[in-house]
Amino acid sequence: MAREKIKRTLNFKPLVKAFGPLEQKGENSITLFHEEIEAIYLMDLLGLYQADAAKKMNVSRPTFSRIMKSAHEKVALALVSGANLIIKDQKEDYRIAFCSSDKESYKTITPLQPFIIILHINEGEVVSTEILDNPVFVQKGKPGQLLPGFFSEHNVNFFVSSSIGEGLKHALAAKGISPVVTKKIEVEKLLNLGFLNGQQRS
Template identity: 45%
Template sequence: MGRDKNKRNLIFKPAFKDFIPENKPFTGVTVLLDEEMEAIYLMDVLNLYQEEAAISMEVSRPTFTRILKNARQKLTRALVYGNKISIQDDNLGYIVALCSSSLENFESILATDKYVLIYKIQNNEIKLLDSFENEVFSKKLKPAIVLPQILMKYKVNIFLSTRIGEGLKNSLFAKGIQAIEKQIDKKEDLINLV
């Protein structure tokens, strides 16, 4: 009897979970496990070294190497054989960041507003992780330069704003953070963003 697999620390939340070849009907389905997607995200998007990525996932380096190898083999076979790629996403929680002109309401939620608010959404519960003054506001800095770095420290999955410039969208995307343009009126609107 094999031993139970240890729980992995996963921070990536896929915005898209299915990829289908366009040219002709797909011949099969390749399922990429959430831990495999995490390994690709850490290595190929964040450009971490394997040792750093293994620490982030809370696995040994040999285990991380095996997970990454499996993920890359699956993706390669899916591309070569024309399979649909489905990404497993068992992690129901996610972390949302937004900038607001107020700590009490969401009247204005723009990247240039005074405060940064970080929320964790898990099992339909909303928990404020942190709130602090936005350096973009206080120091008149560019959102595309400042915000992605801050959001990475909090392992944010989604950045929410009523308007997001292309530079910020691209910077967030490069860090694996989904940018959503949407107005919300209350905290409860943060549930079911993905």
């Protein structure tokens, strides 16, 4: 009887899922699976050791090593051959964070507000809402220095705000967190992944 496969933990949600050469249209495409972009995110971007990254993904170290080797080979092949690189994102589970002036109506959403709201979304539904004190407000610190690490600790995939400075954008990107600029929070839109495509919406 085949052993049941352990479900892998995938927290990173790619904002851009297709890459290709600018000088000419790529004739071939290479698919990078979700577990492979997760491995790149954990080891190459966050700088984790293989053993720690494997624990994050809920896989053995040899399994992680095989995933990482495959991911590196695919990225290298795409760069050398000029092929398109397509990320296959199967994750329907993600977390969205925003800073709010209040706990319910979300009237003002800028990084300096007192509360951080984290919505856990799974298969198109909000399964939990977490309300936390914003360290930027409490410590009177800078958003770019405090928020990215805080969001990373809480497995946040997207940060939504009515305004995001360039420094904060870059700091979020370094943690694999995608910024989304919008004037107001509309939960119905946040449930639609088409809303979270890296473009500014009103």
